[in-house]
Amino acid sequence: MNTMWLVAAREFRQICATRSFWLTLLLLPLAIGLSQVSARLMAPSPGVAVVIVDETSRYAPLIKQKIALDRDRQVLSELGAYAQRWKIKPTGPGTAWGDGPRLFTLSEAQTFEAAGGIRGAAAQIAHLKPVAAPDLRLSAPNFIPIPPPQDVVTKGGADAFGASLAPHLKKDVTTPIGPRQLALGVYIPANFGTPGAVVRMWSNGRPDLELVETIRQELNTSLRTQALQSAGVDIAALATIQTLSAQVTLTVPPAGTGARERLLLHSALPLALAYLLLISIMTSGSWMLQGLIEERSNKLLESVLACITPDQLLYGKLVGVIAVGLVMISAWIAFAITAAFSVQGIVADFIRPALVSISSPWIAAALAYYFLAGYLALSMIFLAVGAVSDSMRDAQGYMMPLVLMLTIPFVAIASSVLQNPDGLLPRIFSWIPIYAPFAMMARLGSGVTPFEVIGSGLLLAAFIWLELFVLSRIFRSSLLQAGQSLRLMKLLRPRAGA
């Protein structure tokens, strides 16, 4: 046993001393970090600016007010999510957001604005929020009305306005919340409301239909109001009618509890572990294979085998490479957890419900079993390739089919588990030993029957035992036989030996 640990320690040190080990170890965190940074740097700033020139001076204020109220409804929804997450219960007028995130009405937005709007809500939150809660961060407004840029002609008619505005539609303009793209210019002629009068709009090539529709609806409402007034409808009654609004509530399940969302969240962590298993076994398996081929090509195996048995060499190598894999995965998981919890907000809020999937000790134990058993089962395949290959070129012939054999079914497993964890394909793969670790790990978060866990686990254990048996024979038969072919039936015979 002692010699096995010596071999394992040497194997571990040899792999850890390679540059490729450190590159691989740092590559995943680096890739995640870079993707985060680049996503932030390259993502367009949220919100667009809009310029409204109103020759009548009647409609622009109404449109701006509607945009502001829509913004308040968006803010109310975000405040609701924050209040629900941190269990904040505000009191007083304009605090409908304390009930949680939902669809808020215009009248609720008006009440909210009248009660102090965002500043009023922020004051309540500062007073009520728990110490651990992060500061409230609201998303940027979608539409920001701004005055026309100085060189834009506003008094020369629609064509002059459009022509002078066109250059600004291709670049950012100054807004109260920073530079934003000018997405839309609106020109309301002085005769708007008379037959034939047209409101003209100029976009930056990607017209925001929501903004266009908001403006159109507000103009329609104004025209209809004027028409009703002209028809003799009482203004007070009309105002009352205008405030009528169907009370609609849309209940959104808390994060992670919706059917589809729950499936995604609960499968995320096990799937991530399955993916880590695939990556780490590919890399560490390759290192182990290279090490074994180096030992064979350097002709040093005879010296080693004079000191220890082929089985001790085999077990030592397996333990060494598993230790390497576990170090890599531990480092990656530690990095992921650190990153997730050092960044408050969406990432942490996603990880938290995802952790629920492994909160059961049985599921955690099954995950650990499938991970380690999968590592062992797949490592032995790489070791067998190394034992029968005389050179890296020779090994490449085995490696390509092996990699395809592992990756293509893995992609199929991952995508089918996300569609339906109990689908036929994931269930079939759960009973094929070399794919069972991936399939079972991916499915464990969303519920698997004990029969499948135990049955598939036992089958995997039996497969590992068979692999050990065959690999031991391969080791004994092939390690000193460079250039000689192996016969499978001979390996499986009870007394097949060196």
Added chain:
Amino acid sequence: MLSALRQHRAPTSEAQLSVLVLDGVTKGFEGFTAVDNLSFEVPEGGIFGFLGANGAGKTTTLRMALDILRPTHGTIQVLGQAPGRRGGGEIGFLPEERGLYRQMTVLETVIYFGRLKGMAKGAASASAETLIERFGLAQFAHRKVERLSKGMAQKVQLAAALVTAPRLLILDEPFAGLDPVNQSVLEDVVLERAKAGSTVIFSTHVMQHAERLCDRLLLIARGRKVFEGSQEEARGQLPARLSLTARDNPSGLSGVEHAVARLGGDGGWTNWDITLSPGASAGALLETCTRVGFALRSFETHRASLHEVFLHLAGGEQAGESSEVRS
């Protein structure tokens, strides 16, 4: 130095324990018999030469003794028990095909092999440092093997075989690939180990090394034993030869099997190459010449070399042994 060391070598005797016993050992590979019903014993102490042409079965036999290969038939005993790694520290092995972990340093390599053979870390370290010093590698102790010359790497491998101060040292073609200086160093080491009481078994197909070092020899051909015994006994396998200068033809003398005249005689004297009959000796022939008044100007005996013995005993077998078996 060699002769001085040889004088201190522990004498062997039949009563001593045999460190290696092969009894009817056969090892076959698919359709090919590498070792065929081989039986011999190596007594404890001294240097035992295991001779044979390439492909004669030497490496296969040594691998079986080390439990790297298992015999198809027959039994083997090493240090009184079946081959295995139980007493790994008592056996040192230098394989013919040499290689080391390229990323390990010299010191790490020797310690690692010591520990694989069961040594404690401290003892392995101390022994490794001593051997590295002995082989003149002290300044390279912390250098990676991949940066060593071939000769230095071979010394490191020898140090790895010696780190446990083994009771039985098995060297498979140890002189192969060594320059004359390193061959001399290795000969010194072999003799030192023998002087220290170890039994050294080395295989070779270069007879000069065996001639200089070995007390006893085993000669195999095509996996079969063709001779086992001392160097003198080996030479006794060849008919004695001598040359003399005489006036008359010596063919009729008692003990002469064959006489061939050579060129170069003068004044009625002729040079002759004589092959003696089996069992006849040069001394008896000289005595006969004196007794019968056979005129002689010169009388010179020829001691057969191991190379000649080898060719005589294994020559007929060698034709089919041009390719060496690696199994």
